[in-house]
Amino acid sequence: MARQETPQDALGRLIEALRVLPGVGPKSAQRMAFYLLQHDRNGAALLAQSLGEAVETVGHCACCNTFSETPICITCSDDRRDPSLLCIVETPADQVMVEQTLSFKGNYFVLMGRISPLDGMGPNEIHFDRLLNRIEAPTAGIAVREVVLATNFTSEGEATAHYIGEVLKSKGIKVTRIARGIPVGGELEYVDAGTLARALMDRRSVS
Amino acid sequence: MARQETPQDALGRLIEALRVLPGVGPKSAQRMAFYLLQHDRNGAALLAQSLGEAVETVGHCACCNTFSETPICITCSDDRRDPSLLCIVETPADQVMVEQTLSFKGNYFVLMGRISPLDGMGPNEIHFDRLLNRIEAPTAGIAVREVVLATNFTSEGEATAHYIGEVLKSKGIKVTRIARGIPVGGELEYVDAGTLARALMDRRSVS
Ligand SMILES: [Zn+2]
Ligand SMILES: [Zn+2]
Numbered sequence: 001m002a003r004q005e006t007p008q009d010a011l012g013r014l015i016e017a018l019r020v021l022p023g024v025g026p027k028s029a030q031r032m033a034f035y036l037l038q039h040d041r042n043g044a045a046l047l048a049q050s051l052g053e054a055v056e057t058v059g060h061c062a063c064c065n066t067f068s069e070t071p072i073c074i075t076c077s078d079d080r081r082d083p084s085l086l087c088i089v090e091t092p093a094d095q096v097m098v099e100q101t102l103s104f105k106g107n108y109f110v111l112m113g114r115i116s117p118l119d120g121m122g123p124n125e126i127h128f129d130r131l132l133n134r135i136e137a138p139t140a141g142i143a144v145r146e147v148v149l150a151t152n153f154t155s156e157g158e159a160t161a162h163y164i165g166e167v168l169k170s171k172g173i174k175v176t177r178i179a180r181g182i183p184v185g186g187e188l189e190y191v192d193a194g195t196l197a198r199a200l201m202d203r204r205s206v207s
Numbered sequence: 208m209a210r211q212e213t214p215q216d217a218l219g220r221l222i223e224a225l226r227v228l229p230g231v232g233p234k235s236a237q238r239m240a241f242y243l244l245q246h247d248r249n250g251a252a253l254l255a256q257s258l259g260e261a262v263e264t265v266g267h268c269a270c271c272n273t274f275s276e277t278p279i280c281i282t283c284s285d286d287r288r289d290p291s292l293l294c295i296v297e298t299p300a301d302q303v304m305v306e307q308t309l310s311f312k313g314n315y316f317v318l319m320g321r322i323s324p325l326d327g328m329g330p331n332e333i334h335f336d337r338l339l340n341r342i343e344a345p346t347a348g349i350a351v352r353e354v355v356l357a358t359n360f361t362s363e364g365e366a367t368a369h370y371i372g373e374v375l376k377s378k379g380i381k382v383t384r385i386a387r388g389i390p391v392g393g394e395l396e397y398v399d400a401g402t403l404a405r406a407l408m409d410r411r412s413v414s
Contacts, residue, residue, distance in 0.1 A: 009276055010257070010260045010261045010263075010264045010265055010276055011261055011265050011274055011276070013257045013260065013261070014257040014258060014260070014261040016257075017250070017253050017254040017256075017257035017258070018254065018257075020243065020247050020250030020251065020253070020254055021228075021239050021242075021243070021254075022238060022239060022242045023235075027396075028230075030300060030303070031229060031300065031396075032228050032229060033261070034274070034298065034299055034300055035228075035229045036227065036228070036258070036261075036262075037261060037262070037265050037274055038319060040227050041262050043224070043227030044227065044258050044261070044262050045258070045259065045262050046224050046227070047224040047225065047227055047228075047255075047258055048254075048255045048256070048258035048259040048262070049224075049255070050217070050220045050221040050223075050224035050225075051221060051224070051243070051251050051252070051254055051255035051258070052252065052255040052256075053217045053220065053221070054217045054218055054220070054221040054240070054243075054244060054251070055243075055244070055248050055251050055252050055255070056217075057217045058217055058218050058244055067218055067241070067244055069216055069217055069218070091241065092241055093237060093238065093241055096237070112245060189234075189238075
């Protein structure tokens with residue numbers, strides 16, 4: 001989206017700046033600005049501080065690629081998890097959803113995207129070389145014995161699963177796909193934990 | 208809404224802080240935080256700065272009560288406007304809508320709310336004494352000859368118009384109400400400029 005010329009006044013600049021938020025158009029941005037200034041200036045100040053802090057301190061886990069303030073994230077640092085199982089998801093939101101099922105105790109790799117040629121998203125953009133390094137470098141001496149593909153059941157998610165599955169299988173790695181208990185065309189972030197838990201249990205070998 | 212315990216990590220604090228925005232629940236807040244960190248860190252930093260700046264510098268116009276960075280706002284400082292006409296609106300967003308019709312060249316008073324006993328909003332909360340002072344103190348020697356009530360056609364907006372109308376008429380001030388060209392139950396912020404322009408033209412004396 002093209003940014004317009006910066007407004008001259010602080011209120012105008014705030015309304016313009018709020019439009020960086022996904023799904024927020026000019027009218028919502030105006031409503032948010034007026035609401036904050038009229039009803040919650042403390043909340044607005046806290047939001048300013050939290051945004052600044054997060055931008056400064058949040059990077060990516062060197063191991064699983066998710067957002068992390070430390071070089072290795074809390075999940076990857078947890079030695080009670082099974083390093084022989086690796087679940088691949090598109091986004092941190094999807095990882096949160098899988099965690100909430102309490103039915104997966106392995107590790108993760110977060111692609112931070114999906115293969116989508118039309119959007120210029122290829123293997124490089126989903127950090128495929130880092131994923132391969134991750135799989136080929138044993139954690140605490142334990143090799144990955146199964147990769148669980150938990151990308152979305154959208155066409156891009158399926159293409160991503162297919163691509164990763166083909167390459168990993170050619171290297172002799174066991175690859176499974178979570179079961180299609182999730183509605184076709186649906187996104188992980190919007191299903192209930194029970195459905196997702198069953199999809200994890202019913203995961204099947206990629207033929 | 209009760210705030211939960213502050214999360215320990217910067218990402219968690221950002222997600223929590225985003226919930227001060229109207230209409231943003233836990234899921235939208237998470238999506239916004241992930242989006243900003245992944246795709247628009249510059250925009251997030253600019254938003255942080257704009258929020259801080261607006262909280263510091265935006266106050267209320269001493270004359271019309273709308274948001275302003277200066278003691279008297281730009282509209283009230285504009286001597287090409289007709290100080291004998293005073294339009295009363297509920298919010299700055301409504302004032303923006305009236306301005307966009309290009310069919311009102313008087314001044315404004317922004318109530319920053321509406322009378323709503325159930326929400327604890329009475330004459331004090333809509334700054335009714337400041338409105339009376341505003342009407343009784345001539346601007347540049349020119350008295351207010353007509354007050355245009357442009358509150359919403361919701362039940363609260365109608366009650367607000369009724370209350371203000373009764374008091375002002377008892378003081379011998381001419382009071383008009385914008386025409387009911389606006390759908391009953393509708394809000395000014397959501398109608399098109401043409402409808403609102405006609406409602407302004409068709410304003411009628413409060414009997
Ligand atoms: Zn990690
Ligand atoms: Zn003013």
